[in-house]
Amino acid sequence: MNPAGESAPRSKYDWIRVSREAPPKRTASQRVLDYNEIYAVYDERTAQEQASRCIQCPNALCAQACPLSNRIPEWLALAAEGRFVEASRLSNKTSNMPEICSRVCPQERLCEGACILNCRTDPVSIGAIERFINEYAFSHNPETIVPAASNGLRAAVVGSGPASMACADELAKLGYQVTMFESLALPGGLLVNGIPSFKLEKPVVARRMRILAERGVELKLGVTVGRDIPLGEVARTHDAVFLGHGAQKAKGAGVPGEDLPGVEQALPFLIEKNAGPGIVASVEVNVQGRSVAVLGGGDTAMDCLRTALRAGARSATCLYRRDFSNMPGSRKEYYNALEEGAEFKFLTNPTEVVAGTGGAASGVRCVRMELGAPDASGRSKPIAVPGSEYVVPADVVIVAYGFDPIAFPSDSDFNRIKTNEWGGIVVDRDQMTSLPKVYAGGDSVRGPSLVVHAVRDGRRAAMAIHRKLSAAA
Ligand SMILES: Cc1cc2nc3c(=O)[nH]c(=O)nc-3n(C[C@H](O)[C@H](O)[C@H](O)COP(=O)(O)OP(=O)(O)OC[C@H]3O[C@@H](n4cnc5c(N)ncnc54)[C@H](O)[C@@H]3O)c2cc1C
Ligand code: SF4
Structure with missing residues (x-):
């Protein structure tokens, strides 16, 4: 100017x-004192x-x-x-x-x-x-939201994460009467029960949920579709259903000692330290004054390191088997974690959680790796260096190896939906599943991905639902 x-x-x-x-x-010294953005x-x-x-x-x-x-x-x-x-x-x-x-x-x-x-x-x-x-x-200049004129059609969205939020928002704008079913007591999916507040404060998500309510989306909390209400019934009582129920089944460490006291899964740990209102933590993990090792190199690992430091850990060390350039986590969050005091050991593959004299975890046995030729994913394949084993001391070991879709009980009508080899829902270009009227998107289809991809899928499904139902009208 x-x-x-x-x-x-x-x-x-x-x-x-x-x-x-x-x-x-x-x-960094200010921000490790709280969980604010x-x-x-x-x-x-x-x-x-x-x-x-x-x-x-x-x-x-x-x-x-x-x-x-x-x-x-x-x-x-x-x-x-x-x-x-x-x-x-x-x-x-x-x-x-x-x-x-x-x-x-x-x-x-x-x-x-x-x-x-x-x-x-x-x-x-x-x-x-x-x-x-x-x-x-x-x-x-906040927008005044008024519900769109009803088009007489009803849609259900399962889950309240970003995929379902986007699908519900688009359909509500088109005049659909939308019902959102969410298992938990707090809506928002991983936006509130996963991603820590230092990246995304919970009131920011609550504000979007209020906008959905103003558009007329009806939220049913504490209802698990497929358990409390069959999917078939939801499909029978609605003109279309969108499945945005995510993929939150944790992958195990897959090494000896993974069941020892002191070995924790990433998501319950993150939720316990930074739960949204109404969420009851399933674990209690004391990291105060203790050394924490985090296994994995993705965004979840980065969030665990930074959460451990905020919860008073003496040290927080990331153990990742590839090098920095192959690490899947965001570079911005890597540098934020470094500034806050996290340590990174690259080309370090955990092979065993070691027990101390009391029987709880006391360290992680690791082997040094070097990078070989690219594998099927296009990334260099890490190869163990013989005789290079050593132990990284750790009182608490947090496993952040990613997530798979949660398998439904064998008698659930969800099992009629076609899935791929790792349990992801198979969809066509319109996000439609193998069941008529049923669409899906976000992590339930892609596996662990990004918020922006979930939003894209929810929008695409909403457009496809509207095209199909408009053509039938
Ligand atoms: C720790 C962590 C950090 C992340 N950080 C980032 C990041 O920085 N940037 C980014 O872009 N992405 C990040 N992600 C990934 C991102 O959060 C997900 O890709 C995204 O939230 C997926 O959205 P979704 O709507 O598919 O599912 P989710 O957000 O998982 O929401 C699914 C919802 O469905 C509910 N549900 C499940 N089953 C049922 C059922 N049967 N009936 C009713 N409700 C059900 C669940 O309770 C949940 O609320 C992170 C993920 C994690 C775990
Ligand atoms: S990728 Fe798209 S949605 Fe994500 S920050 Fe950039 S412009 Fe925004």
Whole structure:
């Protein structure tokens, strides 16, 4: 801005003049004292300046790399002109929760990773600007939500995570009477009972749930479809059903000693330390003053390290069998974990949890690895170095090896749905399952994935449901 407070005319070369600036971040020593979000939002001037760094490519690679095909250059142009509310409205056209995705997306692998500026300098801070414009709109010009006129059709969504939230939102906007069934006492899926508050505070999710309620979505908490109410009955009483029940069955460590006292699973640990209101923890894990080893290199592992440090652990060490460049976790969260005091041992494969004199875990036997030729996933295959075993001392061992879909009881009518070899629901291009009227998306189809992918699936299913039912009308 010039001294008179007017915006300078935009130039294609603003990125030379304006460096990328991250939003303000609390210091590591402050943030390990609580579970609150670590980033603040930009101020208006910085948001405008940062948005002006976009060169407005005609064939925007960022939008192609965004799973929602967000109209990024268009809302960046509006933000650069200070038209924040319009920018937010536009971002809501392609996303059902831009203020959430902007907080949790691994942008370096998605939109920002594809930004053309990476060839010369740092990418546009797309995520931080997306968060700013939406928080700005919530606080300066909140939309008045009125339920859409009814189209006389009923839809059910199973689960209340991002896949079901997106599907319910789209269908409600089209006039469907939507019922959302959720097993737990708190809606939001892993957004509230998985992802810790230091990445995504729970009131941010509750605000989206309120919007769904204002659109007329009826929420039935504490109801497990397939146990409390058969899927067949839900399908009989609704015109379409969407399954967004996730994949939360933890993978075991698969090594001797994994059942020793002191070995814990990631999700119950995260929930215990950072549960949403109404959720009763299933475990009690004391890490105060103790050394914690976390097995795995994904986002969940990173969250466990940072949670352990907030819960008073003396040390928190990640044991991961590949190297840094092959680690699946977000780079941003890796650096945040490092700043907060987490340690990382790469090319280190846990082979046994070792018991101490009292019979509880006292360490993790590991073997050093080196990287060989790429495997089927395209990543280099780690190979054990003979004779390189050593023990990493640990009082608490947290297993963060990922999740599989939860198997349904053998008498459940869910078992009629076609699944693949690891239990994921098989769907077609419209997210339709092998059962008529039943659609699915998110982690129940993909296995552990990303919030933005769940949103994409929920939206795609809603569009397919509407196409099918409109054609039949
Ligand atoms: C610790 C952790 C950290 C993560 N961090 C990130 C991150 O930073 N960024 C990111 O993009 N992704 C992250 N993810 C992944 C992301 O949270 C998931 O991909 C996403 O939440 C999947 O959404 P979903 O709607 O498919 O299922 P979920 O969010 O798992 O929601 C499923 C819901 O269905 C309910 N349910 C299950 N069965 C039934 C039933 N039979 N009847 C009724 N309700 C049922 C469950 O209680 C749950 O509330 C993380 C995951 C974990 C575990
Ligand atoms: S949804 Fe995720 S990938 Fe898409 S623009 Fe937002 S932060 Fe980037």
